Amino acid sequence: MKLESDAILEIKEAFMKELEKAENIEALNELRVRYLGRRGTVTQMLKSLGTLPEDERPKMGKAINDLKNDIEDMIKKRQQELIDLEESSLERLDAIDVTQPPKGRPWGGFHxxxxxxxxxxxxxxxxxxxxxxxxxxxxxxxxxxxxxxxxxxxxxxxxxxxxxxxxxxxxxxxxxxxxxxxxxxxxxxxxxxxxxxxxxxxxxxxxxxxxxxxxxxxxxxxxxxxxxxxxxxxxxxxxxxxxxxxxxxxxxxxxxxxxxxxxxxxxxxxxxxxxxxxxxxxxxxxxxxxxxxxxxxxxxxxxxxxxxxxxxxxxxxxxxxxxxxxxxxxxxxxxxxxxxxxxxxx
Incomplete structure (x- = not known):
């Protein structure tokens, strides 16, 4: 994997596009594994730091860590948004609309x-x-x-x-x-x-x-x-x-x-x-x-x-x-x- 500033930017942009498409917690977890898991994109970049000249490692390592932190923050933020949406949906389902007529079987009457x-x-x-x-x-x-x-x-x-x-x-x-x-x-x-x-x-x-x-x-x-x-x-x-x-x-x-x-x-x-x-x-x-x-x-x-x-x-x-x-x-x-x-x- 080529370690360059442009590559880090491309990975971040690609992640953000996929993040927008994650509509539930399950999709978000899959995205986390793909980027931050043991074989994830960001993890593989960190493992590749040893291939760089010694004087370039600190700068590139900081950039990759910053990317990792940004991804974690975005995932955390999106996770909270999804939780809030789910809770809001449940609240709407459980809500009692006092303007609606009462539910249940109506009173009977003669034919x-x-x-x-x-x-x-x-x-x-x-x-x-x-x-x-x-x-x-x-x-x-x-x-x-x-x-x-x-x-x-x-x-x-x-x-x-x-x-x-x-x-x-x-x-x-x-x-x-x-x-x-x-x-x-x-x-x-x-x-x-x-x-x-x-x-x-x-x-x-x-x-x-x-x-x-x-x-x-x-x-x-x-x-x-x-x-x-x-x-x-x-x-x-x-x-x-x-x-x-x-x-x-x-x-x-x-x-x-x-x-x-x-x-x-x-x-x-x-x-x-x-x-x-x-x-x-x-x-x-x-x-x-x-x-x-x-x-x-x-x-x-x-x-x-x-x-x-x-x-x-x-x-x-x-x-x-x-x-x-x-x-x-x-x-x-x-x-x-x-x-x-x-x-x-x-």
């Missing part, structure tokens, strides 16, 4: 469908109804036969109903079986609402294979269609918070006679917008089916139709939730989107 269900139930509780519940896995008698649905009825088709393999059980297609069970258990007079999940083999923007129903049953003496209509008009007005126009159309259900369907004026346009996406320009929205309880259903429930009569009705809670929250796709209610619980979706 929109459940909120609507509770609201509907409260309305009927105010009318003197009680809540009745029943199993979601039903048998043929309670789900079909007791409700005057004969074996040849299309509702019993495999394409409409979920049957449990290897048994005669099925997932209930409506909450009407709860009405039969309640009549058999409590007799008459009876005034109940039956909320819960029901299952049908159907899935599209307005249908789900699992959805929620709220059905009602009133059995007493001298019950009329006028009682039914008055009850439902009051109910609908309460649900949407204002009086709405309504109409009743003749329909058919095996478990009621006569049977009706109830329409209400469009809650979005009140029938004034031909391009309304809610009512499709008709001005009306179908909300529920209803009717006077068929005598065969009363008999299946152990009630004498010569003494008692009554009315029943049913609606989809998900459908009401869609109308209240302005949704156009039923599947959004079952997407698991947290926005439904925070109001972000509406």
């Amino acid at each position: 929109p469908v459940v909120e609507v269900m509770h609201e509907l139930i409260d309305i009927f509780l105010g009318l003197g109804f009680s809540v009745a519940l029943g199993p979601e896995v039903e048998d043929d008698f309670h789900n079909f036969e007791a409700l005057n649905i004969p074996p040849h009825h299309p509702a019993r088709d495999m394409q409409d109903t979920f049957y449990l393999e290897g048994s005669e059980l099925l997932l209930r297609t409506h909450t009407s079986p709860v009405q039969v069970r309640s009549m058999l258990k409590y007799g008459a007079p009876l005034r109940i609402v039956c909320p819960g999940k029901v299952y049908r083999r159907d899935s599209d923007p307005t249908h789900s294979p699992m959805f929620h129903q709220l059905e009602g049953l009133l059995v007493d003496t001298d019950v009329s269609v006028s009682d039914l209509k008055g009850c439902m008009i009051h109910f609908i007005d309460k649900v949407f918070g204002r009086p709405l126009k309504s109409r009743f159309r003749a329909s058919y259900f095996p478990f009621t006679e006569p049977s009706l369907e109830m329409d209400i004026e469009c809650i979005a346009c009140s029938g004034k917008d031909p391009s309304c996406r809610i009512c499709k320009g008709t001005g009306w929205l179908e909300v529920c089916g209803m009717g006077m309880v068929h005598p065969n259903v009363l008999r299946a429930g152990g009630i004498d139709p010569e003494i008692y009569n009554g009315f029943a009705w049913g609606l989809g809670i998900d459908r009401v939730a869609m109308l209240k929250y302005g949704l156009n796709d039923l599947r959004m209610l079952f997407s698991g989107d947290i926005a439904f619980l925070t109001g972000g979706v509406v």
